[in-house]
Amino acid sequence: MSVIVVNGKEFEPYLTVAQIDEQIKRVGAEINANYDGKRPLFIAILNGSFMFASDLFKELTIDAEICFIKLASYKGTRSTGHVVTSIGLDESLKDRHVVIIEDIVDTGKTLSEFLPQLMDQQPASLKIAALLHKPEALVHALKIDYLGFSVPNKFLLGFGLDYDGLGRNLKEIYTLVGEE
Numbered sequence: 001m002s003v004i005v006v007n008g009k010e011f012e013p014y015l016t017v018a019q020i021d022e023q024i025k026r027v028g029a030e031i032n033a034n035y036d037g038k039r040p041l042f043i044a045i046l047n048g049s050f051m052f053a054s055d056l057f058k059e060l061t062i063d064a065e066i067c068f069i070k071l072a073s074y075k076g077t078r079s080t081g082h083v084v085t086s087i088g089l090d091e092s093l094k095d096r097h098v099v100i101i102e103d104i105v106d107t108g109k110t111l112s113e114f115l116p117q118l119m120d121q122q123p124a125s126l127k128i129a130a131l132l133h134k135p136e137a138l139v140h141a142l143k144i145d146y147l148g149f150s151v152p153n154k155f156l157l158g159f160g161l162d163y164d165g166l167g168r169n170l171k172e173i174y175t176l177v178g179e180e
Contacts, residue, residue, distance in 0.1 A: 011174035023148035028059025040097040048103035051160040093121035104132040108140035
């Protein structure tokens with residue numbers, strides 16, 4: 001891995017494919033143990049979580065279902081401060097064990113606005129699985145039940161994370177060069 005340029009900005013390597021795979025396998029094993037015999041419903045939040053959701057779902061040995069919802073609060077490298085829902089949830093959550101799949105939790109705003117909507121549907125349980133978490137950026141109290149990595153409050157790119165729509169296809173995760 002070396003420095004790359006995406007949309008005119010330089011990014012340096014942060015997490016390798018092997019590091020990401022190792023954590024996804026660990027999270028998958030935890031979920032398999034905790035949901036044995038329960039058939040949970042996973043809700044992957046698009047666009048960013050699609051790679052994490054795909055790899056995590058491949059690690060599951062339990063009976064499970066998955067659906068997708070699109071929530072957004074980013075434009076460029078900064079949060080817009082409001083959540084926009086683009087694609088709704090069609091599945092009934094009543095009495096279901098639900099696991100939200102997120103690529104990254106930073107301020108927690110997106111999930112803090114989305115979770116009450118889910119709780120209104122009376123799931124049996126509601127957990128969060130996130131590949132990345134920026135504890136320094138957290139503004140809204142959230143419990144992440146299944147976590148890949150705690151990361152510094154820096155802009156990250158790759159493995160589903162984008163910079164103005166670009167870079168999601170990178171197998172590794174990069175950080176913006178020169179960001180303090």
